[in-house]
Amino acid sequence: MSENHQLFDLKDLRGKLSESGYKMTPQRKEILKIFVEHSERHHMSAEDVYSILRENDSEIGLATVYRALDLLSDLGILVRMDFGDGCARYELNTADPTIHHHHHLICLNCKKVIEFEEDLLEMLEAYIEKKSGFQIVNHEVKFFGYCSDCRAKGELNP
Amino acid sequence: MSENHQLFDLKDLRGKLSESGYKMTPQRKEILKIFVEHSERHHMSAEDVYSILRENDSEIGLATVYRALDLLSDLGILVRMDFGDGCARYELNTADPTIHHHHHLICLNCKKVIEFEEDLLEMLEAYIEKKSGFQIVNHEVKFFGYCSDCRAKGELNP
DNA sequence: TTTTCTGCAAACGATTTGCATACAC
DNA sequence: GTGTATGCAAATCGTTTGCAGAAAA
Numbered sequence: 001m002s003e004n005h006q007l008f009d010l011k012d013l014r015g016k017l018s019e020s021g022y023k024m025t026p027q028r029k030e031i032l033k034i035f036v037e038h039s040e041r042h043h044m045s046a047e048d049v050y051s052i053l054r055e056n057d058s059e060i061g062l063a064t065v066y067r068a069l070d071l072l073s074d075l076g077i078l079v080r081m082d083f084g085d086g087c088a089r090y091e092l093n094t095a096d097p098t099i100h101h102h103h104h105l106i107c108l109n110c111k112k113v114i115e116f117e118e119d120l121l122e123m124l125e126a127y128i129e130k131k132s133g134f135q136i137v138n139h140e141v142k143f144f145g146y147c148s149d150c151r152a153k154g155e156l157n158p
Numbered sequence: 159m160s161e162n163h164q165l166f167d168l169k170d171l172r173g174k175l176s177e178s179g180y181k182m183t184p185q186r187k188e189i190l191k192i193f194v195e196h197s198e199r200h201h202m203s204a205e206d207v208y209s210i211l212r213e214n215d216s217e218i219g220l221a222t223v224y225r226a227l228d229l230l231s232d233l234g235i236l237v238r239m240d241f242g243d244g245c246a247r248y249e250l251n252t253a254d255p256t257i258h259h260h261h262h263l264i265c266l267n268c269k270k271v272i273e274f275e276e277d278l279l280e281m282l283e284a285y286i287e288k289k290s291g292f293q294i295v296n297h298e299v300k301f302f303g304y305c306s307d308c309r310a311k312g313e314l315n316p
Numbered sequence: 317t318t319t320t321c322t323g324c325a326a327a328c329g330a331t332t333t334g335c336a337t338a339c340a341c
Numbered sequence: 342g343t344g345t346a347t348g349c350a351a352a353t354c355g356t357t358t359g360c361a362g363a364a365a366a
Contacts, residue, residue, distance in 0.1 A: 066355090329357100
């Protein structure tokens with residue numbers, strides 16, 4: 001099944017935590033589980049996670065959510081992203097690095113964020129490294145414009 | 159001289175403002191002038207601008223700075239950027255669109271932000287538009303890694 | 317037991333807003 | 342004169358932190 005990358009992360013959580021001197025707690029497990037179970041919902045904010053917890057009658061506090069998201073990002077289990085909407089967003093870091101590199105298309109009209117799964121930046125990165133001596137380890141690419149839905153409707157607001 | 163793009167913006171400020179129903183004020187002129195006069199200092203935050211104003215014994219308030227940066231960005235005179243350091247940053251929007259498209263190389267070691275002046279994304283953008291129907295009007299590309307200085311020193315911290 | 321973790325509430329920093337006054341047009 | 346802009350202070354929002362009690366190792 002195609003979700004194996006993510007189930008792996010959940011099962012291996014205790015191991016990754018203790019490797020780095022952290023403890024396994026039900027809160028951390030539950031927060032990570034939310035990302036696994038809502039994998040269709042990309043890039044969730046701390047508030048998003050917190051409100052799902054409240055729906056589930058969980059007693060986990062907002063500060064704990066923030067601390068867990070920080071920790072899981074440091075461990076490489078989540079990836080923090082910033083879409084300029086005033087809050088940090090997170091998504092599961094798939095184990096496969098070729099999947100990890102995708103781009104975001106941000107619609108200026110409906111604010112939707114679409115993922116574009118191909119990378120195609122290798123050539124540009126190689127060129128930049130050669131020309132500037134800057135060694136690239138990661139990138140973040142956002143394209144702003146109008147999604148096909150909004151273009152079809154023709155009402156392009158701001 | 160090569161600064162003509164920017165001097166143009168300063169002279170044309172009144173025109174661009176009144177075109178959109180805004181008024182010319184000494185505060186707006188002074189704030190824009192700071193970007194023109196400090197063009198070597200890229201991407202300044204509202205606090206950066208405010209502290210330069212205080213050095214110049216200006217009475218302009220911080221709220222006015224925020225409002226002016228917003229307005230100048232809406233008019234396309236400034237461009238707002240976000241480097242994930244917790245505050246918005248702005249730089250002059252050069253009139254020449256081929257200059258406007260540059261990338262940022264962010265050093266994970268010393269936090270320096272380097273500009274890479276070539277774009278080279280046309281092919282990728284054309285491909286994305288064709289494949290997804292998303293019409294791209296702008297982009298923001300950040301590369302994270304290690305700058306040549308830090309690589310030479312060899313001490314790569316976090 | 318010992319150290320880390322949690323929840324709460326208070327603190328924080330960047331940004332925004334309400335309002336009375338001052339200014340551009 | 343009319344409506345917009347300013348400066349100030351208070352409000353807001355996402356996020357962080359201090360602390361005492363709770364729980365993992």
